[in-house]
Amino acid sequence: MLNFVTTNPGKVREATAYLDDEVVQFDFDYPEVQADDLGTVAAHGARAAYRAADGPVIVDDAGLFIDAFDGFPGPYSSYVEDRVGIERVWRLTEPEDDHGAAFKTVIAYCDGEEFAATPEPIDREERRGQDLAADDRGGATTDEQVAGGEDALPVKLFEGRVPGDIVAPRGDGGFGYDPIFEHGGTTFAEMSTDEKNAVSHRGRALAKFAEWHAGR
Numbered sequence: 394m395l396n397f398v399t400t401n402p403g404k405v406r407e408a409t410a411y412l413d414d415e416v417v418q419f420d421f422d423y424p425e426v427q428a429d430d431l432g433t434v435a436a437h438g439a440r441a442a443y444r445a446a447d448g449p450v451i452v453d454d455a456g457l458f459i460d461a462f463d464g465f466p467g468p469y470s471s472y473v474e475d476r477v478g479i480e481r482v483w484r485l486t487e488p489e490d491d492h493g494a495a496f497k498t499v500i501a502y503c504d505g506e507e508f509a510a511t512p513e514p515i516d517r518e519e520r521r522g523q524d525l526a527a528d529d530r531g532g533a534t535t536d537e538q539v540a541g542g543e544d545a546l547p548v549k550l551f552e553g554r555v556p557g558d559i560v561a562p563r564g565d566g567g568f569g570y571d572p573i574f575e576h577g578g579t580t581f582a583e584m585s586t587d588e589k590n591a592v593s594h595r596g597r598a599l600a601k602f603a604e605w606h607a608g609r
């Protein structure tokens with residue numbers, strides 16, 4: 394059983410569709426550290442939640458990185474969705490020449506146990522040929538960087554990224570910024586959960602997590 398630490402049922406729906414393990418939403422509003430790096434935020438959340446939960450936890454910190462705005466709103470995506478709204482994020486992007494963007498997520502796993510001595514580097518294969526400038530703001534995270542102090546609980550990180558374009562809202566599935574994020578001609582809100590998982594940032598991070606977790 395895995396506790397998915399989030400206030401967002403959409404994330405749990407996607408993890409449930411992807412993973413063989415039983416996934417339970419653990420509605421714990423962990424104190425988000427103010428950091429430009431998704432991995433740091435997720436790792437802190439996982440440690441705090443593990444202490445409050447009864448069993449292994451995963452935390453998923455995600456963001457939308459818009460190229461024309463040098464990666465904004467990135468780690469501040471939740472705040473911007475609440476205060477500005479996705480329709481106005483589209484309106485702000487519309488006059489720009491470049492509508493490119495990327496969704497990125499970092500999943501942090503903690504079960505209170507140590508991991509193998511050598512953390513695997515985060516797979517950056519999918520970044521080839523991309524302009525990394527905006528995305529790097531979201532964090533070049535490794536387990537080592539977020540290892541924390543000597544008595545900090547070990548946390549394992551899994552990163553996923555997907556490129557796309559900001560478009561006028563279409564579709565009523567998904568959640569958050571999905572209606573304004575187009576990938577391969579379709580917005581994430583026009584996809585089923587399985588279709589989105591097959592290409593999304595979260596699907597990619599979940600795939601890495603599932604592969605690693607199966608061997609644990």
Ligand SMILES: O=P(O)(O)OP(=O)(O)OP(=O)(O)OC[C@H]1O[C@@H](n2cnc3c(O)ncnc32)[C@H](O)[C@@H]1O
Nearest residue numbers: 399400401453454455456470471474568569570571
């Ligand atoms: O922190 P928790 O409780 O998990 O819930 P949250 O929705 O605030 O989660 P994030 O901080 O990770 O998300 C940042 C923002 O990005 C949005 N977001 C995250 N993943 C998304 C996805 O797959 N599709 C569309 N929007 C997404 C989400 O709605 C927030 O506005």
